Amino acid sequence: MKDSVIHLGLAGLGTVGSGLIKIIQENNDWIERRLGKTLKVKTIMVRDLDKARNVIPSPDTTFTTSMDDLINDPEIDIIVELAGGIEFPRTLITRALGSGKSVVTANKALLAEHGPELFELAAAKNLGLYYEASVAGGIPIIQTLKESLAGNRIKALTGILNGTANFIMSEMSEKGEDFATVLGKAQAKGYAEADPTLDIEGIDAAHKLVILIRLAYGQDYPMSKLTVEGISKVEQFDIILAKEFGYRLKLLAQVRDKSGMLHAGVYPALLRQDHILAKVDGPFNSILLEGNAVGPVMLYGQGAGDLPTGSAVLADILALARTNCVPNNTGFLETRLPQAQILAPELTVFRHYFRFTVVDRPGVMASIAGVMGEYNISIAQVVQRQYAPNDGVPIVFISHSAQMQNVTAALDTIKKFSFVLDPPVHYRII
Amino acid sequence: MKDSVIHLGLAGLGTVGSGLIKIIQENNDWIERRLGKTLKVKTIMVRDLDKARNVIPSPDTTFTTSMDDLINDPEIDIIVELAGGIEFPRTLITRALGSGKSVVTANKALLAEHGPELFELAAAKNLGLYYEASVAGGIPIIQTLKESLAGNRIKALTGILNGTANFIMSEMSEKGEDFATVLGKAQAKGYAEADPTLDIEGIDAAHKLVILIRLAYGQDYPMSKLTVEGISKVEQFDIILAKEFGYRLKLLAQVRDKSGMLHAGVYPALLRQDHILAKVDGPFNSILLEGNAVGPVMLYGQGAGDLPTGSAVLADILALARTNCVPNNTGFLETRLPQAQILAPELTVFRHYFRFTVVDRPGVMASIAGVMGEYNISIAQVVQRQYAPNDGVPIVFISHSAQMQNVTAALDTIKKFSFVLDPPVHYRII
Incomplete structure (x- = not known):
């Protein structure tokens, strides 16, 4: 990327793609001041060439429905994938990296499901695969975790x-x-x-x-x-x-x-x-x-939103365009990251909120509290109320820290009591 | 920085320096996983070699009182300036950049007062001068503004x-x-x-x-x-x-x-x-x-604090050590940034809070409100209270947006009234 123009190939011109183009148009002199280069959206791949657009890229931007026009154009430096879905962008990104182009994507579903193979390919090719826009829109959480x-x-x-x-x-x-x-x-x-x-x-x-x-x-x-x-x-x-x-x-x-x-x-x-x-x-x-x-x-x-998410896409483009240093895609050197050591969900510990809707009769509170005690769930607060959405009486328990497997077992037992009218409600407390 | 060890030369072993060493010791295997290299604090410059320390770097770390031992050691890759003050770090950083070493500093006073000359030198030498720790401790605001x-x-x-x-x-x-x-x-x-x-x-x-x-x-x-x-x-x-x-x-x-x-x-x-x-x-x-x-x-x-600020220093060290790409010190390409176009303070517009302590007698409120009106300060809320710290009666005005020069003129007029007991209190409202 030594040219004075960075050529972008864009797949998808929905909310985020339109936002990106608006920002580049509005801030291009500002970007040039930082980068010493101009960003140019050379080619945009869309599904329907005839659809009306609410942004107009520069007059010499080419629209296409063919992925090849992005992949095979030697002038395009960076492929920006904002199309969404899984299989299409997976193919696009794989081919883009294969043909030596860095990639920017906002596709959280793709990276969650196929991240490992894509990052492995990017590492093998020593290319950038950047994704600041995939999480939390304009908030720079990816960069913060990866570097700061x-x-x-x-x-x-x-x-x-x-x-x-x-x-x-x-x-x-x-x-x-x-x-x-x-x-x-x-x-x-x-x-x-x-x-x-x-x-x-x-x-x-x-x-x-x-x-x-x-x-x-x-x-x-x-x-x-x-x-x-x-x-x-x-x-x-x-x-x-x-x-x-x-x-x-x-x-x-x-x-x-x-x-x-x-x-x-x-x-x-x-x-x-x-x-x-x-x-x-x-x-x-x-x-x-x-x-x-x-x-x-x-x-x-x-x-979310066109401009905030577009801002994050632009940050990735600038990072890739700015220098020719080794890209930092995952923040780690391994080409394939290890599988997580996972604590089984039933062993996790939280404080808990329970609401039971019960028939208002003697012994109910004692029965529920008894089951809680049996499963080692220590009660911090209880409130019984006189009204409820559907005739029964609600009882709310706030517990101290308790293991999820005990919570599940207690709920299974309590919901079978004949005086419990509705399925129990349960939330974790953070 | 192709070696498997990055050698650091540290100036100053106060709160932040000690925090940095603690983090490197605690997280070194983690850092190695990200960097593929080990960080080693090779030499520490201090004022007093005999002072007791609450961190112990590795046994082969050298302590010195001479700046030359940092600057002239060809093995030291990065100089980390955590000494504070102005003239000493200014000389140290100038000499470090002059001898081809990148610099990390937490010194906000130095960068505020002498940033332009230091960034110009770093640009001329194509070296990094990084300073994430200089603002807001561990919060990654420098990186966020510069890149994200x-x-x-x-x-x-x-x-x-x-x-x-x-x-x-x-x-x-x-x-x-x-x-x-x-x-x-x-x-x-x-x-x-x-x-x-x-x-x-x-x-x-x-x-x-x-x-x-x-x-x-x-x-x-x-x-x-x-x-x-x-x-x-x-x-x-x-x-x-x-x-x-x-x-x-x-x-x-x-x-x-x-x-x-x-x-x-x-x-x-x-x-x-x-x-x-x-x-x-x-x-x-x-x-x-x-x-x-x-x-x-x-x-x-x-x-602030040893570990949060040390975390920011470490981020800069990692950024410089990770790759051999062109450093990005200011976020802009100019070697000397232009002077700011500054709006004169008297022309700035805010909403305002005023408190006057006055003698409780008829006509006071009208006199103050009259001056406000004369200077085009529109009043949004007024409260007069029956008690005050020192005998007078406090009157508080909250204004709509008003120019500072009008506020200053109004305060100058009002404070001269004989019924105004104390200097008026004034704050901007954001």
Whole structure:
């Protein structure tokens, strides 16, 4: 990349691709001041050549539907993959690296599922495969883990990584509306997709968490081993009760290191209302991590959107364009990272929130508390309320630290009691 | 730096130097996994060879009192300057760069005052001069501005950059104690130095702000042009009143871009209590910035301490040791950055908080409000209270946006009224 122009080949011209082009147009003289080179989007691969576009690249930008026009053009320095999906970008990136081109991608699903093979190929070719935009939009968490905190062992990392889910939870908490109502509003505002499954079932956050674990620990933690629970069953009633106990309910992505064994998952969990992540509302993302040298560090910003995500894509392009040094893709030298040492989910320890809806009769509290005691779950707080969504009486327990296998066993026992009306509700407390 | 060992020459073995050595000792296998090389502190320059140390580097580390033993040793790859002061490190860094060695420093005062000449020399020699530890301890704000957000124009940046001042303000706010009491506690805890001038008068934060302005705007903003107001005159009474209006009083460092003109300063200012920086308490640091692409981004962490600051020094060492690519010292290609285009302080616009202590008699409110109106200062809120620290009656005004020259003129007029008992109190509102 010694030319005074860096030629980009772009696959996909949706939200992020359009954002990238807008930023390059608006800030090109600024970028040139930093880089000494001009960025030029030479070729854009799209599915439909005739579709109307809300950005207009420079007049000499070529549109194509053929991957070959990106791969086989010797003038193109960097391939920017913003198409989404799995198989197409997997093929594109594999071929791009194979033909000696560095790659920038925002594709969290691809990197979560096929990261190891792609990073191995990039290492073999000594090429860059950069992905700042794949996690938390414009927040520079990839660079921070890969470089700024590289000398730290990360003890724990907790993130609000899905803006859609966070917006829904914030609205339910502030407006007192139920899940379905708020989801509809989020869809109307464009915060949630027509099919919101990836966002509300925690899958998108899980993809991002796999990427962050790789960066923080240098280990591959397979998606299939993650605990993943979404927010689609969250009831407004628990949000209110949690607030009364001084907590906020949030969809969190978390990894913790327990003596070299990792446990990671995505789940709605209670946070103390004075916890720094409890204040991250609406479509914002945030990551709090704990390094063994740096201590707690928190990053906060917009996790999605054309310009914030485009800003992250641009950071990667600049890093690749700036110098001809050895790329740093994963932060580690191994071409294939080891598999994570995983602590079995049933052995993980949390504090817990339980809500049981029961028939109001003598002995009920004693029966439930008895089962808790039997399974070594020590109770910190109990509240019994006089009203409930559906006739029964709610009892809420906040426990001290307890192992998940005991929690599961206790819930299995308690839900079989004839006085328990609804399936028990359970959340971890962070 | 092709060897399997990177040899460091360290000047200064105080808090940060000791922290760096502790981290290298604790995390060396981890660093090797990322770097493929071992870090070795070969030589440490100290003032007193006989002083007792609370860290013990490896047995073959050499201690010296001579700068020549760092500069003239061809085996030393990187000079790490953690000695503090101005003239000694200025000479050391100049000689180190002159002899072909890259430099890592945590010295904010030196970079604020002599950055231009040192960066020019580093550029001429094509060597690294890295300084992540100079601002906000372990928070990776230098790397973030230099690389991750390099494609953004920064519209504004607001930081809590001095942990000592922030601790004092937090304690005054929470414990209801006065400045002198809390300063004494901070000194006892080691958060404040015996001579706290640099911290409490805003000078340390101003040094850091000059460095951040250079990174964000690629312009040199001379220290002498900064507005710098400290916290030593802050009264507990205004903290209480500000709280009643829904604000927190914090020592802020801020730069704003108004149509290409910069205005920057360090001053105690009121923040809405729901502002994200209002929650940054105790010795923590935080930086909130607004990029034209990324939008708002906030970073938070420990701004001082042996391990957090050592973590930042280590990040720089790793960046320099990792590759042999062209160093990126300032984020811009110019060897000498242009002088900042500065908006005169009297033309800056803020909302304002005023407190006047007055004799309780008819016409006082009308007289003050009349002067305000005369100087085009529109009043948003007024509170008159029945008690005051020293006999007079306090009147607090919160204004809408008003130019500083009008504020200064109004204060000059009002303080001359015979019914005004004490010097007026005035803070900006962010």
